[in-house]
Amino acid sequence: xxxxxxxxxxxxxxxxxxxxxxxxxxxxxxxxxxxxxxxxxxxxxxxxxxxxxxxxxxxxxxxxxxxxxxxxxxxxxxxxxxxxxxxxxxxxxxxxxxxxxxxxxxxxxxxxxxxxxxxxxxxxxxxxxxxxxxxxxxxxxxxxxxxxxxxxxxxxxxxxxxxxxxxxxxxxxxxxxxxxxxxxxxxxxxxxxxxxxxxxxxxxxxxxxxxxxxxxxxxxxxxxxxxxxxxxxxxxxxxxxxxxxxxxxxxxxx
Amino acid sequence: xxxxxxxxxxxxxxxxxxxxxxxxxxxxxxxxxxxxxxxxxxxxxxxxxxxxxxxxxxxxxxxxxxxxxxxxxxxxxxxxxxxxxxxxxxxxxxxxxxxxxxxxxxxxxxxxxxxxxxxxxxxxxxxxxxxxxxxxxxxxxxxxxxxxxxxxxxxxxxxxxxxxxxxxxxxxxxxxxxxxxxxxxxxxxxxxxxxxxxxxxxxxxxxxxxxxxxxxxxxxxxxxxxxxxxxxxxxxxxxxxxxxxxxxxxxxxxxxxxxxxxxxxxxxxxxxxxxxxxxxxxxxxxxxxxxxxxxxxxxxxxxxxxxxx
Numbered sequence: 001x002x003x004x005x006x007x008x009x010x011x012x013x014x015x016x017x018x019x020x021x022x023x024x025x026x027x028x029x030x031x032x033x034x035x036x037x038x039x040x041x042x043x044x045x046x047x048x049x050x051x052x053x054x055x056x057x058x059x060x061x062x063x064x065x066x067x068x069x070x071x072x073x074x075x076x077x078x079x080x081x082x083x084x085x086x087x088x089x090x091x092x093x094x095x096x097x098x099x100x101x102x103x104x105x106x107x108x109x110x111x112x113x114x115x116x117x118x119x120x121x122x123x124x125x126x127x128x129x130x131x132x133x134x135x136x137x138x139x140x141x142x143x144x145x146x147x148x149x150x151x152x153x154x155x156x157x158x159x160x161x162x163x164x165x166x167x168x169x170x171x172x173x174x175x176x177x178x179x180x181x182x183x184x185x186x187x188x189x190x191x192x193x194x195x196x197x198x199x200x201x202x203x204x205x206x207x208x209x210x211x212x213x214x215x216x217x218x219x220x221x222x223x224x225x226x227x228x229x230x231x232x233x234x235x236x237x238x239x240x241x242x243x244x245x246x247x248x249x250x251x252x253x254x
Numbered sequence: 255x256x257x258x259x260x261x262x263x264x265x266x267x268x269x270x271x272x273x274x275x276x277x278x279x280x281x282x283x284x285x286x287x288x289x290x291x292x293x294x295x296x297x298x299x300x301x302x303x304x305x306x307x308x309x310x311x312x313x314x315x316x317x318x319x320x321x322x323x324x325x326x327x328x329x330x331x332x333x334x335x336x337x338x339x340x341x342x343x344x345x346x347x348x349x350x351x352x353x354x355x356x357x358x359x360x361x362x363x364x365x366x367x368x369x370x371x372x373x374x375x376x377x378x379x380x381x382x383x384x385x386x387x388x389x390x391x392x393x394x395x396x397x398x399x400x401x402x403x404x405x406x407x408x409x410x411x412x413x414x415x416x417x418x419x420x421x422x423x424x425x426x427x428x429x430x431x432x433x434x435x436x437x438x439x440x441x442x443x444x445x446x447x448x449x450x451x452x453x454x455x456x457x458x459x460x461x462x463x464x465x466x467x468x469x470x471x472x473x474x475x476x477x478x479x480x481x482x483x484x485x486x487x488x489x490x491x492x493x494x495x496x497x498x499x500x501x502x503x504x505x506x507x508x509x510x511x512x513x514x515x516x517x518x519x520x521x522x523x524x525x526x527x528x529x530x531x532x533x534x535x536x537x538x539x540x541x542x543x544x545x546x547x548x549x550x551x552x553x554x555x556x557x558x559x560x561x562x563x
Binding site for chain 2: 197204224
């Protein structure tokens with residue numbers, strides 16, 4: 001049931017994105033400033049007469065880019081580090097574990113700030129900051145799973161039957177790992193969306209002219225009292241995306 | 255281990271992790287594109303060619319090797335000589351001295367409030383699983399991870415400042431200005447702290463001594479509180495590390511949203527202007543706080559829990 005809901009929600013989001021991305025987020029229409037929602041402007045226009053729905057759709061691009069990078073790199077790096085922690089020689093094991101436990105305590109936003117001073121802010125900076133701080137839980141989870149599975153009979157039987165390590169891992173390890181990793185990935189994907197928006201809100205988006213949810217919230221925050229629709233639209237988009245990623249990838253809650 | 259040796263070991267670990275974090279930042283900022291002297295001269299509007307640049311470079315020791323530069327910075331830092339801001343040309347330490355109290359008040363206030371809320375919420379959540387407190391704490395934990403703090407901050411301004419008119423968000427005395435930021439930071443930490451506390455109490459519920467206490471005739475509330483608070487405190491201390499890291503970021507966001515003149519406002523400017531000296535000093539302070547809380551929590555746990563020693 002929940003899966004069906006999520007599927008529907010994803011399809012709806014994709015449809016809205018495709019419709020929104022066809023428009024020009026920079027098209028200024030000064031005759032129609034602060035227009036209320038209508039058939040020509042689905043969510044109305046902002047203080048420069050730009051179409052809010054189109055800007056919202058374009059604002060999703062940096063967020064989803066960051067999510068994609070974070071999930072790919074976090075999972076990959078976490079798996080490698082977790083494997084090293086469980087299977088590697090004891091000298092490497094200790095060092096990697098120490099690194100992972102240190103990385104748990106790194107404040108993501110501070111890392112992002114330092115990185116964006118040099119690299120400029122943007123999806124890549126956000127992703128880098130998140131990767132630095134988020135690989136550790138994956139690694140520790142995977143290492144713990146390895147430890148547990150090594151004692152299981154089906155694992156020993158599979159090795160005794162002569163299967164190589166990689167296929168055995170894929171067959172026996174991943175199905176066990178997925179629920180825990182999915183929960184972590186959901187949290188990280190959500191955090192990526194929020195971090196992109198936070199940096200944008202702080203005025204550190206890569207390109208202040210390009211629509212981005214955080215930058216939009218910053219720009220529209222002055223209209224919180226007169227036209228709450230303007231700041232609320234990107235706030236809700238950001239919160240809903242993060243929440244949906246969270247719940248969608250987290251299978252532990254059932 | 256004698257108490258003295260334990261203190262020495264904790265101190266050594268704090269120093270080591272702080273040094274590592276600071277050295278890594280130093281290296282990273284030096285690798286970044288852009289030459290500090292060029293940025294400084296451009297920001298100050300000082301004309302002058304290669305000679306002026308060379309003079310500054312020599313004065314700041316930038317003509318020496320990386321290790322020598324780091325040693326020089328480190329020696330300056332411990333003597334509270336944190337260098338000049340590239341942007342304003344004024345000593346960083348003076349600037350920070352006015353700002354640290356604001357940030358510290360928000361961070362410590364938020365953490366304290368979150369622990370107070372989280373402890374009580376977590377206790378009642380464990381007392382009645384799937385009860386009201388349990389559901390509230392679960393919702394708060396998910397919301398704390400999935401909602402953007404700055405957006406919630408804007409909503410707080412809207413509700414308390416505009417609709418209810420209880421406080422004037424950007425004016426008033428220190429207490430009035432700190433109220434909403436502290437509340438925001440606490441709001442985002444309460445959920446996960448409550449879940450930690452709940453897990454600690456839930457473990458005790460399964461234990462034989464808890465059953466004995468119930469059999470003796472203690473009420474469920476008294477039995478769980480009297481016999482569970484120790485275990486819950488230990489779980490909380492053990493799981494608090496990621497929360498400490500979050501408080502740093504949360505404090506930064508709260509300062510910006512509510513216009514509090516704390517450290518973060520300065521740091522965001524520093525990022526935009528590539529004011530590396532300010533960034534380096536900020537990271538050194540943050541690294542110190544994280545290292546102290548992390549190692550302090552570890553030491554506290556070892557002191558309280560003989561099993562962890």
